[in-house]
Amino acid sequence: MVTAGRQCRKPRLRAHWGFTLIELLVVLSIIALLLTLAVPRYFHSIEVSKEAVLRENLHLVRETIDKFYGDKGRYPDSLDELVSEKYLRSLPYDPITGSTSTWTLIAPATADATGGVYDLKSGAPGATRDGKPFADL
16 A cells, blocks of 8 residues: 655755864863863862862871870870870871871970970971971971
């Protein structure tokens, strides 16, 4: 049986479905240009944030050592004592070295003060963006 007026047609394939090589190269070059501008700023902001976290961690731990001294009348023997006495939730993190065990602990200078931790400094090598060594923060 043949139907009148209707013809079976196959859909015609479009000759241009994708992108040309030139279009792809233009887009990739634009992306590369944007990355050359963004990546250095990204890594710079990472370094700035690590320094800010280090300064804040040092400030908080030094403040905690002072509170411990005010409560107990002596300095803590170690940073672990601050954690076990619930003055800190965990050992402080040094973002420059990526560790909690690289701190340089400073004992009290006076002979009448007891305890082992009067101050702490970062054990990270190198210096900040300002040229100040991490150990002097």
